[in-house]
Structure formats: C-alpha cells, structure tokens
Amino acid sequence: MSTNPTNGGEALVRALECEGVEVMFGLPGGAILPVYDPIIDSSIRHVLVRHEQGAGHMAEGYAHATGKPGVCMVTSGPAATNVVTPLADAMLDSVPMVCITGQVPLAAIGTDAFQECDTTGITMAVTKHNFLVTDPQDIPRIIHEAFHIATTGRPGPVLVDIPKDIVDPVNPRSAMTWYEPDSVPMELPGYHPQTDGDPALIQEAAELIAHAERPVLYVGGGILKARAAEPLLELAELLQIPVVTTLMARGAFPDSHELCLGMPGMHGNYTAVTAMQRADLLVSLGARFDDRVTGRLDGFAPDAKIIHVDIDPAELGKVRQYNVGIQGDCKVVIEGLVDITKKLGSGAQADRSAWRSTVSGWQEKFPLTYEQSLPGDKLKPQFVMEQLRDGNPADTILCSGVGQHQMHASQFWRFDHPYTWINSGGLGTMGFSIPAAIGAKAGMPDRRVWAVDGDGNFQMTAQELVTATVEDIPIKVALFNNSYLGMVRQWQEMFYDERFSEVHLSDHVPDYVKWAESMGAVGIRVESPEEVAPAIAKANEINDRSVVIEFVTDARENVFPMVPAGATNSDVVVDPSQQHLLDDTGGES
Amino acid sequence: MNVSSASPRWHTLVATVENKPGVLARVAGLFSRRGFNIHSLAVAPTDDERFSRITFTVDIEGTPLDQVVKQLDKLINVVDISELNPAHSVERELMLITVEVGEYRKELMEIVDDYRAYVLSEGDDRLMLSWSARPARLDELEERLRPFGIVELQRTGRVALPSLDN
Ligand SMILES: Cc1ncc(C[n+]2csc(CCOP(=O)(O)OP(=O)(O)O)c2C)c(N)n1
Ligand SMILES: [Mg+2]
Numbered sequence: 001m002s003t004n005p006t007n008g009g010e011a012l013v014r015a016l017e018c019e020g021v022e023v024m025f026g027l028p029g030g031a032i033l034p035v036y037d038p039i040i041d042s043s044i045r046h047v048l049v050r051h052e053q054g055a056g057h058m059a060e061g062y063a064h065a066t067g068k069p070g071v072c073m074v075t076s077g078p079a080a081t082n083v084v085t086p087l088a089d090a091m092l093d094s095v096p097m098v099c100i101t102g103q104v105p106l107a108a109i110g111t112d113a114f115q116e117c118d119t120t121g122i123t124m125a126v127t128k129h130n131f132l133v134t135d136p137q138d139i140p141r142i143i144h145e146a147f148h149i150a151t152t153g154r155p156g157p158v159l160v161d162i163p164k165d166i167v168d169p170v171n172p173r174s175a176m177t178w179y180e181p182d183s184v185p186m187e188l189p190g191y192h193p194q195t196d197g198d199p200a201l202i203q204e205a206a207e208l209i210a211h212a213e214r215p216v217l218y219v220g221g222g223i224l225k226a227r228a229a230e231p232l233l234e235l236a237e238l239l240q241i242p243v244v245t246t247l248m249a250r251g252a253f254p255d256s257h258e259l260c261l262g263m264p265g266m267h268g269n270y271t272a273v274t275a276m277q278r279a280d281l282l283v284s285l286g287a288r289f290d291d292r293v294t295g296r297l298d299g300f301a302p303d304a305k306i307i308h309v310d311i312d313p314a315e316l317g318k319v320r321q322y323n324v325g326i327q328g329d330c331k332v333v334i335e336g337l338v339d340i341t342k343k344l345g346s347g348a349q350a351d352r353s354a355w356r357s358t359v360s361g362w363q364e365k366f367p368l369t370y371e372q373s374l375p376g377d378k379l380k381p382q383f384v385m386e387q388l389r390d391g392n393p394a395d396t397i398l399c400s401g402v403g404q405h406q407m408h409a410s411q412f413w414r415f416d417h418p419y420t421w422i423n424s425g426g427l428g429t430m431g432f433s434i435p436a437a438i439g440a441k442a443g444m445p446d447r448r449v450w451a452v453d454g455d456g457n458f459q460m461t462a463q464e465l466v467t468a469t470v471e472d473i474p475i476k477v478a479l480f481n482n483s484y485l486g487m488v489r490q491w492q493e494m495f496y497d498e499r500f501s502e503v504h505l506s507d508h509v510p511d512y513v514k515w516a517e518s519m520g521a522v523g524i525r526v527e528s529p530e531e532v533a534p535a536i537a538k539a540n541e542i543n544d545r546s547v548v549i550e551f552v553t554d555a556r557e558n559v560f561p562m563v564p565a566g567a568t569n570s571d572v573v574v575d576p577s578q579q580h581l582l583d584d585t586g587g588e589s
Numbered sequence: 590m591n592v593s594s595a596s597p598r599w600h601t602l603v604a605t606v607e608n609k610p611g612v613l614a615r616v617a618g619l620f621s622r623r624g625f626n627i628h629s630l631a632v633a634p635t636d637d638e639r640f641s642r643i644t645f646t647v648d649i650e651g652t653p654l655d656q657v658v659k660q661l662d663k664l665i666n667v668v669d670i671s672e673l674n675p676a677h678s679v680e681r682e683l684m685l686i687t688v689e690v691g692e693y694r695k696e697l698m699e700i701v702d703d704y705r706a707y708v709l710s711e712g713d714d715r716l717m718l719s720w721s722a723r724p725a726r727l728d729e730l731e732e733r734l735r736p737f738g739i740v741e742l743q744r745t746g747r748v749a750l751p752s753l754d755n
Contacts, residue, residue, distance in 0.1 A: 120611060124618055130666040132611070149665060169648075190607060190668040314659035317652070 007174040008136030009034040009167035012100070013042050013145035017168040021071050023047060023062060023442050025055040030115060032102030033140035034168040034554045047442060047471050052079045054435040054464040056086020059145045060440025064422040065397055065447075067227065069096040069150050070439060076102045077115030080161075081122065084427060087157045088126040091402025092426025093248060096155035097129075098146050103106070105165035106173070119161045126158030136166040136176035138139045144181035153193025155225055190255030195311065197328030199335060205283070205307045205324045206340035210348045212281035212305075214355045215241045218264070218293075221248030221425065222286015222310060227395045228331035229253065229418040232285065235334050238341055240352060242359055244272040246287055248425040251415035254522055262360065264294040266563050267407040270366035270574050273561065275359050277569045279304045286310060286330045289319035299568025309333045320388040325474055366582075368411055369575050370557070373529060378554040381405060381480050382530055388478055389452065391536040395420060397449045399437040401457030402428045405485040437475040439467050448476070448540070453514075455481040455505055462515065469520030476539050477521075477548040482555040483507050491556045492581060495565075516548035524549045599628060599646045600654055601680065601749050604661060604670040608634050608641040612666045616643065625649055629682075629724075629746035630651050640668060644748045673749050681748040683721040686731070689738030690714050697737055704730050715740060 005011040012035055016024070023045045028036040038047050048054040052074045056188040069524060070090075071435060074083055080101040081200030090097045100447040104113040120130045129149050131142050133474045139162075162420025165171045223232055229252050236243050236259050244264040252258050256374055264272040287293070294300040308315070309330055316325035326333055341349075353579045370382040385408045394416045400406040400423040415421050422440055424432040425455065437451035458479050468475055480486075489503040526535045532551070539547040560575040574582055605637060606612045622625050629646040641675075649657060654672075690697060691714060699709065701718060710717040720730055720750050724747050731742070 121614070124611075124615055125622060188665060192663050283606075312663070314656065314663050318656055 004178040005038075006176070006178070007167065007168060007169040007400065008139050008176055010038045010164070010165060010178055010235050011178060012143065012162065012456045013038040013044070013135060014178070015140040015179040017043055018140070018181050018254040019143065019147045020068070021491075024064075024071040024073055025049055025058040025442075026073035026100075026567055027052055027055060027075070027079065027437065029079055029102065031076035031104055032100070032162070033075075034164060034174070035100070035102070035162070036071065036179065045442075046466065047438075047473070049467050050463040052082035053431065054087055054438075054461055054467065056097075057089070057429075057432050057435035057461070058100070058439030058442065058464075059097050059423055060093075060432075061399060061436030061437075062443040063090075063095050063097055064436070065419060065440035066443035067419070068443070069098055069147055071098050071100070073100040074102070075115070076119065077117050079454055080117055080119040083435065084123060084126060085427075087123055087159065089424050089427040089429045090157035091126050091128065093424065094155050094221060094424060095157065097151040097157040098143075098150050098313045099157060099159045101159060101161045101474050103132070103161045103163040105171075106163045107165070107396045109163065117223075119159070124160050124482040126157070127159045127426060128154075130159040130161065133163070133166065134162045134290075136174050139166075139176065140179055140181040140469055141184050141186065142250075145186050146185060146191050149188070149191065149491065151509060153191075154222075154310075176343055178486075180367045187421060191363065193311065194313075194327055195332055197309065197326040197333040198391070199325045199336065201324055202333060202336040203340055203581075205309075205326060206337050206344060208239070208281065208305065208324060209239060209283060209337070210344055212278050213350045213352060215239075215281040215283060215352070216261075216279040217241050217243040217251045218246075218276060218282045218284045218287050219243055219252055220285065220287025222330050223249055223252040224286075224418055226311070226330035226438065231331055231334040235258075235338050235341070236559075238255070238338060239349065239357070241283070242275055244268070244276060246290070246293055246425075247410055247423065249287070250410055250421040251411075251418045251514050254361045254416040255414045261363070263410055265290075266291075266295070267411065267559050267561065269368055269411065270561050270572060271359060273563065273569050274362055276301050276304070278358075279530060281305045281307065283307045284309065285334065288314070288315050294319065295568060295569040298474070299570060301569075347406075355398050359385045362380075363367035366574055369577060370529065370560075371577060373554065379527065379529060379532065379551050381408050381482070381551070381553045381557055382412055383529060383551070384478070384480065384553065385409055385452075386550045388536055389413045391533055391540065392448060392450065395447065397440050397444060397447050399423065399433045399440060399449065399451045401451075401453045402430045402487075403454040403457060404482070404490065404557075404559050405452050405454045405457075405480040405489075408480075430454075430457045432473070433457060434461050434477065435464045437477075438464055438473050441468075441473045441475050442471075451475055451477045453477055453479050455479065455483065456485045459505075459510070462519070465521050465548070466521040467545055474543060474546045477516075479512055479548055479550045480553050481512065481550050482553045482557070484555045486555065487559070489555065493558065512548060512550040516546075519546075521546035526550065527554065560586065598648045598650065599677065601644065601646050601673045601678070601747065602658065602661075602670060603673055603749060604645075605640050605668045606641045606643055607666040607668065608639055609666060612641070613643070615664050615666060616661060617658055618755065619664070623653065623657070624654070625657070629744075631746040631748045635720065644746070645749060673751065677752055678722055678749050679752045679755075680691055680747045681721055682724045683719065683729055683745045683748040684727045684731070684742065685709065685717060685719050686734060686742045687715055687717045687740040688734050689740060689744065690716055691737065693737060700730075706730070
C-alpha cells in the first residue's frame with residue numbers, strides 16, 4: 001500500500017505494519033473479510049492455519065522465540081472462541097501477543113447475529129486487556145495501545161475486536177483519515193508499569209543476601225521476559241549462589257554451569273527441590289511461587305526468608321509472604337543488586353562453603369536416573385530424550401506439549417541458552433507444541449526447531465503440520481508414542497490403585513507415519529534403541545520438509561522425581577532405584 | 590440475618606476508573622471469579638467526565654483483599670484504587686422507602702420527624718420517604734419502619750470520601 005489508508009480495514013493493516021509486524025497467523029471468515037483484502041498488498045507475511053487455536057499458539061511460539069509480540073487474526077464467533085485457549089495460555093505464561101478478531105457489524109451486536117459472540121466478554125478474564133473498536137478513526141491509536149500493553153510491564157495477550165462495518169470500504173462507516181499510530185497520545189490513564197525497583201529495597205535485599213548462609217536464586221520466566229539472563233549470570237557468579245530454573249525459565253541460566261541445580265517443583269530434580277526446601281533465603285526473580293513449585297504451601301521452604309522481585313505488584317505476597325518485596329523489572333533490579341554487592345565487597349558475604357558442599361552432595365547422590373530398557377522392551381522415553389539432546393546443537397529450539405514427555409524434556413535436555421525452551425507451563429495446554437514450534441520457526445527460520453510431543457497431544461493439533469508444509473516452515477517432531485495419556489495414567493497408577501480410567505488411547509491407530517506423510521512431512525517409526533540416534537540424524541538432514549519421528553515408548557515409564565499432590569516438597573519421591581538412599585539419610589539436613 | 594452495615598467485616602474500596610463501556614464488568618469479574626460478593630456498589634462520573642468513581646463494600650479481609658485490590662489496580666481502565674480507612678472517611682447512603690401507613694399514621698410521622706426524613710410521595714395508605722445518612726443509621730431507620738410494613742425499598746449503596754481532619 002503506498003497511498004494512505006482511507007478506511008478502517010486498510011488502516012488496521014497499515015497500523016500493524018507500523019508496529020513492525022512481519023509475520024501474522026490467522027484464518028479468514030465473514031466478519032474479518034474486509035481486513036483480508038488489504039493483506040494481499042501488505043508487507044506482512046500471513047500464515048494460513050488449519051485451526052484458530054493453531055494461530056494463537058503459533059503467535060505464542062513466535063513471541064517466545066523472538067521476544068517480539070506474536071500476532072494472530074481470526075474471524076468472529078467460533079473463530080474467536082477457538083483462540084480462547086491460546087489467549088489463556090499466553091495470559092498465564094505472560095506471553096506478549098496481539099489478537100485481532102472480526103465482529104459482526106456494530107448495529108448487529110447484541111442481536112444474536114450469525115457468528116456473533118460476546119468476544120470481549122468471553123476473553124475478559126484471559127487477556128491482559130481487550131478492546132471493542134467502535135470508530136474506524138480510533139484504529140491506529142488502539143492498535144498502538146494494544147502493542148504497548150502487550151509488550152510492556154508484565155507482558156500478556158491483548159485482543160482487539162473489530163466490527164465488520166468499520167473496516168469494510170463499501171460501508172461509509174469505515175471512512176477514516178489516516179494518521180501514524182504513534183503520532184497521537186495513547187489514552188491509557190490507568191496504565192503506568194513501573195520498572196525501576198526502589199533503591200532502598202534493593203539495598204536491603206543485597207544485605208539480606210550477604211547474610212544468608214543457605215541461599216538459593218529461584219528463577220522464573222520473568223527473567224526471560226526481562227531479557228535478564230546475562231545480569232543473572234553475573235549475580236550468581238558474584239555471589240556464588242546456586243540457581244534453580246523453573247519450568248518457564250529453563251535456559252535462563254545454563255544447565256551446564258556448576259551453580260545450576262536445574263528444575264524445582266513437582267517433577268524437579270531432588271537437589272533443586274531440596275535446596276529450596278532447606279534454604280534460609282530464597283531470592284525469587286520473576287517467579288510466582290506456583291503450586292507446582294511449592295508443593296503443599298504450609299510446608300514449603302519452612303526456614304527461608306523471601307526476597308521477591310517481580311514487575312507485577314500483584315505477585316508480591318500473593319502466595320508467600322516476603323521479607324523484601326521489590327516491584328520492578330528483573331533486569332534493572334538484578335543490575336542494582338550486582339552494583340551493591342560489589343560495593344559491599346566479598347568480605348561482606350557469609351560463608352557458604354558448607355551449603356555448597358551439602359548441595360553438591362545431593363547432586364552426586366541423587367542425579368536424574370532411569371532404568372535402561374531390556375532387550376525386547378519398548379524404548380525408554382528418557383533414553384530417547386538424551387539421544388535427542390546429544391544429536392542436536394545447544395541452540396536448538398525445543399518446544400513441548402504437556403504431559404510426561406514435557407517433564408522428561410525439561411529434565412533430560414541440556415538448556416544452555418535462553419529462549420531455547422518453549423512450553424505451556426501455566427495453563428498446561430495439550431496440543432501446544434506443534435503450532436508453537438511452527439511459530440518459533442517462522443520467527444527464527446535459521447534455527448533448528450524440534451517439537452517434543454505426546455501421542456495424546458499430537459492428536460489435538462497435528463493438522464498444523466499441513467500449515468508447515470504449505471507455508472514452507474519445516475519443523476521436526478519427536479513424537480513419544482506410549483499409547484496412553486501417560487501423565488494421567490501415572491496419577492492413576494500412583495494414586496488411584498492402578499485403576500486406569502479412560503487413559504488408554506490405542507496401540508494401533510492412528511498410523512503416525514502415514515498421517516505425517518499425508519501432511520507432506522517425512523514419517524519415521526523407531527522401535528529399538530539402536531535406531532534412535534540414526535533416525536534423529538536423518539531427520540536433521542532433511543530441511544525442506546517437516547519430519548515426524550514416532551518413538552514407540554514404554555507406557556510403564558513414569559516421571560520421577562515426583563512430589564505427590566498435597567505433599568510437601570520434603571516428601572519428594574525419587575526414582576525407585578534411589579529410594580533406599582533417601583531412607584538411609586532420612587531427615588538429613 | 591440482620592448483619593449490620595457497620596460490622597467491621599466490611600471494607601470500603603474506592604476506585605477511579607475510566608468512564609467507558611465494560612469497565613464495571615471487568616471490576617466485577619475480579620470478584621466473581623473468586624466467588625466473592627460485592628455487598629454495595631455506587632458508580633457515577635466524577636467532576637471530570639472521563640472518569641467515574643466507584644465505591645464498593647466487600648466482606649473480604651486480609652490477603653484476599655490485598656490481592657483483589659492489587660489485581661483491580663492492574664486493570665488497564667482502573668486509574669486508582671484504595672481502601673478507605675473508616676476512621677478517616679465519611680460515608681453516606683441514600684434510601685427510598687415506601688411503607689404502609691395503616692392506622693399508625695401518627696406514630697409513623699413521629700419517626701419521619703425524628704429522623705428528618707423527607708416525604709417524597711403520598712398515597713391513600715402508603716408513604717414514600719427519602720433519607721440519607723451513614724449506612725448504619727439507614728439500617729436503624731429501616732428497622733424502625735419495618736413494623737409498619739415495608740412495601741418497597743431501594744438503597745443507593747454507600748459513597749465515601751476521605752474526611753478532612755486526617
Ligand atoms: C487440553 C488438555 N486436556 C487435558 C489435559 C490433561 N492432561 C495433562 S497431560 C495429559 C496426557 C497427555 O498425553 P500424551 O500427549 O500422550 O503425553 P504423555 O503424558 O503420554 O507423554 C492430559 C490428558 C491437558 N493438560 N490439556
Ligand atoms: Mg502418551
């Protein structure tokens with residue numbers, strides 16, 4: 001488009017261009033039709049999805065991988081309800097995303113018109129904010145506000161609902177006079193995210209840390225949102241304090257670093273869980289004391305004082321009372337902590353050598369482990385994950401679905417770089433991985449992108465592999481087929497007396513290889529250990545198409561360690577082969 | 590049954606919000622998602638038409654109250670929110686009440702005079718009164734009128750401002 005827009009539809013597309021949008025994910029329909037016309041002439045690449053949920057998760061994957069807001073656009077009614085799940089997902093994982101939905105014409109709103117639903121009403125609770133635009137003249141400003149809200153403060157999804165008549169050039173109501181989105185003041189009198197932490201509180205925090213003998217840096221997804229991995233490394237090394245990275249923060253601190261304890265929580269490793277449990281100080285950086293991390297709250301880290309840093313003031317004290325609570329951007333606050341710590345000098349720090357040797361003792365005694373398969377057994381999922389890790393460079397982007405395969409991925413991959421791990425942590429959305437991987441690959445075409453998926457997950461969103469083929473966004477899928485909704489099976493085995501209710505999918509359908517091939521991908525089935533590495537190598541050689549490797553894995557394999565629901569983190573159940581070590585040491589402290 | 594409005598369980602929150610469609614639904618949504626009830630609610634534009642002031646009372650305390658206040662503050666359309674300290678604020682509420690007169694007109698009029706309520710409308714055997722006062726005083730008047738027979742009653746919900754002697 002070279003001439004200035006004269007109607008709402010053109011203005012919307014131009015405004016997206018002005019916000020720097022390069023790729024968007026969507027699927028057209030009646031109410032949004034007028035906006036799809038100017039898309040033809042736009043510089044924005046539009047990726048046509050097969051289901052609107054896919055568009056939403058692709059936008060999320062794109063945002064996770066690039067740090068830029070993901071954009072999706074869908075029509076009204078059923079399309080809008082189809083994006084509710086990704087919006088909720090983005091809300092819980094603080095993913096910057098802008099979603100445009102078509103709406104019936106203004107005069108038809110509220111009349112139960114064809115494909116009408118109350119989109120702003122339905123999405124109110126799953127968006128950071130949403131807008132119903134009623135005047136085409138507002139479009140550039142509102143689009144600018146939407147991107148501003150989505151990307152600043154605690155990031156999140158913003159939805160803009162646009163009635164058809166104000167974007168349809170044949171309707172006089174769509175007429176507008178163009179202006180640059182950022183040329184007018186935003187009208188957000190209630191939105192002033194605060195990023196600088198209070199210096200007095202940062203000082204107080206630095207002093208509290210200096211006195212701590214058993215501190216742990218408890219690092220959450222906020223570190224990645226704040227792009228604070230570098231200052232975090234500096235802080236940890238300066239203080240020589242061990243770091244745990246939550247499911248949302250894997251990669252924010254390198255797994256290979258000697259101070260890294262890995263993932264805490266329900267399926268965290270013994271050392272990460274126990275170090276938090278025995279700590280005298282938890283420094284929470286962009287984490288939110290999620291129940292999957294704390295276990296039973298009244299028994300969580302009983303002796304720990306808490307420093308809680310978060311950009312969202314509503315997180316401070318939400319779950320656990322803090323001793324020092326700092327509202328601010330993690331990067332700014334960590335840099336402040338580094339400065340003050342340097343000024344305090346190394347002599348100011350408490351002696352933590354005993355703590356470090358206790359922690360490394362746990363690491364030696366309780367490494368992640370699993371039993372290797374016997375000849376004739378099905379594949380062990382942990383073995384496959386290790387092979388996948390070893391067959392790929394460290395900057396590979398790994399996306400995951402939700403279930404046992406997700407936990408095995410988080411446990412057995414080696415995350416050494418930020419923004420290499422993309423998963424659905426807060427909402428736990430099955431079907432996330434394939435569309436998220438496509439979104440990540442669209443944003444990072446030069447990077448290798450693997451999706452780790454379960455057979456249950458795969459059957460929810462696999463059709464987006466058609467999108468990947470048609471749009472030439474090739475990804476690789478490691479499908480862990482254990483024929484079960486494995487994670488639910490595990491709970492039924494452990495907590496419901498092995499009474500398996502509705503968790504067996506099927507041992508013979510679908511045929512994943514044929515299915516993959518029918519979608520234009522290469523399909524490979526792997527059933528024995530010696531085939532695993534070659535299949536991964538083969539997949540990595542194919543770059544013009546997507547590849548799906550179906551690993552036929554052992555359904556009896558469970559995820560350990562595990563903190564049973566309702567138990568405290570002191571009652572972590574380790575791998576059966578290590579359980580006797582735990583009994584030996586009993587209440588070791 | 591007769592929980593007094595003066596009961597210390599009630600907390601009064603005052604919010605300045607954008608005067609726009611949907612804002613009240615957003616505010617209310619943060620209570621309903623937790624299964625909390627809003628006991629009383631008053632909303633109207635401020636002297637600046639772009640903003641409305643909401644006064645609401647809720648029977649939540651402690652951590653949930655703090656959380657809900659912080660989450661309300663996070664709403665993009667909420668400009669400002671605070672809890673009013675009852676010791677340092679002034680609260681008023683208006684009540685319209687229609688009562689049966691029956692054979693006790695004299696006794697009824699004594700109460701009306703006593704409270705300096707206004708008679709807004711008069712029927713053959715009914716009276717509509719208007720009175721504004723502290724919410725607890727409205728409760729009191731309501732109780733005194735109850736024996737006559739309350740036909741209809743509407744209270745506005747309390748409005749409040751910080752007092753000037755803080
Ligand atoms: C949309 C959705 N529905 C249900 C669940 C509950 N759930 C969590 S994990 C899981 C099993 C996933 O099965 P599969 O994809 O085969 O992975 P596995 O656990 O076997 O690795 C289910 C049903 C969920 N997280 N998301
Ligand atoms: Mg499975």
